[in-house]
Amino acid sequence: ETGVTQSPTHLIKTRGQQVTLRCSSQSGHNTVSWYQQALGQGPQFIFQYYREEENGRGNFPPRFSGLQFPNYSSELNVNALELDDSALYLCASSPRAGGPAETQYFGPGTRLLVL
Amino acid sequence: AQSVTQLGSHVSVSEGALVLLRCNYSSSVPPYLFWYVQYPNQGLQLLLKYTTGATLVKGINGFEAEFKKSETSFHLTKPSAHMSDAAEYFCAVRTNTGNQFYFGTGTSLTVIP
Numbered sequence: 001e002t003g004v005t006q007s008p009t010h011l012i013k014t015r016g017q018q019v020t021l022r023c024s025s026q027s028g029h030n031t032v033s034w035y036q037q038a039l040g041q042g043p044q045f046i047f048q049y050y051r052e053e054e055n056g057r058g059n060f061p062p063r064f065s066g067l068q069f070p071n072y073s074s075e076l077n078v079n080a081l082e083l084d085d086s087a088l089y090l091c092a093s094s095p096r097a098g099g100p101a102e103t104q105y106f107g108p109g110t111r112l113l114v115l
Numbered sequence: 116a117q118s119v120t121q122l123g124s125h126v127s128v129s130e131g132a133l134v135l136l137r138c139n140y141s142s143s144v145p146p147y148l149f150w151y152v153q154y155p156n157q158g159l160q161l162l163l164k165y166t167t168g169a170t171l172v173k174g175i176n177g178f179e180a181e182f183k184k185s186e187t188s189f190h191l192t193k194p195s196a197h198m199s200d201a202a203e204y205f206c207a208v209r210t211n212t213g214n215q216f217y218f219g220t221g222t223s224l225t226v227i228p
Binding site: 004033035040041042043044045048055056058090092099100101103104105106107108109 | 119147149151156157158159160161164166167205207209210211214215216217218219220221
């Protein structure tokens with residue numbers, strides 16, 4: 001069984017640029033959540049996708065957007081990058097059937113540095 | 116709204132000593148509680164979770180946690196620390212009225228030989 005994978009592992013961008021991060025969910029999982037983890041902090045929820053639709057959003061501006069594809073893989077797009085966007089971005093997948101008690105399985109993350 | 120407080124951003128214990136990592140939560144509805152561990156340059160791995168039923172939950176690697184509703188706590192313990200336990204530990208809460216995890220700020224565990 002393949003776990004959650006993310007690409008790229010590291011990325012360096014400059015302020016104002018746009019970035020796309022990718023996530024492949026674990027086999028059999030149809031729900032994907034994205035988190036931002038700043039240095040020394042806990043993960044902060046960005047949004048969740050279920051069956052290709054956004055299914056909840058945290059306190060992040062609209063320049064953070066996402067997609068989920070029919071194979072349940074997902075993208076996180078960030079426009080107009082700011083220095084504070086530098087963080088580890090984590091993707092987590094889960095099977096929807098279990099609901100809120102269901103475990104989320106995390107990928108290794110993409111570390112983004114904005115200069 | 117839900118929130119999590121982890122007391123002690125850094126905890127050091129000797130190898131073989133008791134590990135106690137504290138977590139208090141705030142939730143207006145019954146919570147689901149999780150502990151995750153993060154090793155350097157890796158994602159989060161589930162240690163254990165409380166959903167319903169028995170309030171003492173056993174997880175992987177010898178860790179356990181007890182849900183105490185009256186104290187709104189979910190502290191993580193391990194009787195005997197091992198060098199391999201050195202990592203960052205995160206407590207998280209979720210409820211059936213929402214679909215996101217609320218994480219604490221984490222506790223970095225150092226194990227001294």
